[in-house]
Amino acid sequence: MRFILFSLLCISLSSSAAVYRWVDENGKVHYSDEAKPNAELVEVKENTQNTIVLNDTPIIIDSTSQNDAIELVLSIVSPTHDETIRSNEGKFDVIVSVTPTLPRGILLALFIDGEVKAQPQSSSTFSLMGIYRGEHIIVVKALDQNGKVLASSSPRKIFLHQASVRRLAKPTPYYAKKGN
Known part of the structure; x- marks a missing residue:
């Protein structure tokens, strides 16, 4: 060495x-x-040589850029993973836990199947309506004012069941068919 x-x-x-x-x-x-x-x-004269002078001036970080240094942990509390929700209107709430508390200027956005389904907000509860039946993946992301993703929850799979919209014909009793 x-x-x-x-x-x-x-x-x-x-x-x-x-x-x-x-x-x-x-x-x-x-x-x-x-x-x-x-x-x-x-x-070779000293002034013809390329030199780089580094100043020892401190870097001042303004309060808005300090959000990048904060490590947020997002987790979806409700609904639980693989939960089946029964709602004909497609209504359910998504509740998110944020640790530490959400700093000012940071918003939460709810994504269902990769698409934003609720306006970004500072509240940790999303009330949804009109979600169609089937399997869905839910993710919540923390965004700064520029839309940069600062944190993201783990994906959560849920199943939404709705009653069938088509009605089946009522079965005719066997004895009615025979003419008895």
């Missing part, structure tokens, strides 16, 4: 050692770190 560090130090010292300038037979000027025939040593 020490040999590698020593080798790197020697290479860095030798790379900044000298610059040579020469003119070829066509009159073109060349520069190199290797001495060529008829080359002259060029003195």
Whole structure:
């Protein structure tokens, strides 16, 4: 390890050692770190070298960008995973737990099957209506004012059952068919 560090130090010292300038037979000027025939040593001035100066000024983070540093944990409390909900109107509530409390300016958005189903809000309870029967995946995401996702809940699968809209014909009793 020490040999590698020593080798790197020697290479860095030798790379900044000298610059040579020469003119070829066509009159073109060349520069190199290797001495060529008829080359002259060029003195490199400090102000011609590229340098980067880093200031030690502290970075001030405004209160709106501190939201990125806060780690929010979102979890869907209700409905539970694989829960079956029976509602002919497609009505149910989604309740979300947010830890720590939701900072000002952060909104919660409810996604069902990848689509936003409720206007982003600061409340942790979503009241839904008109959701169709079937299997659905629910996810809640915390968004900042620019729509950037700061946190997301785990997906929650639910099943919505609704009574059938078509009516089956009433069966005719067997004895009525025979004419008895």
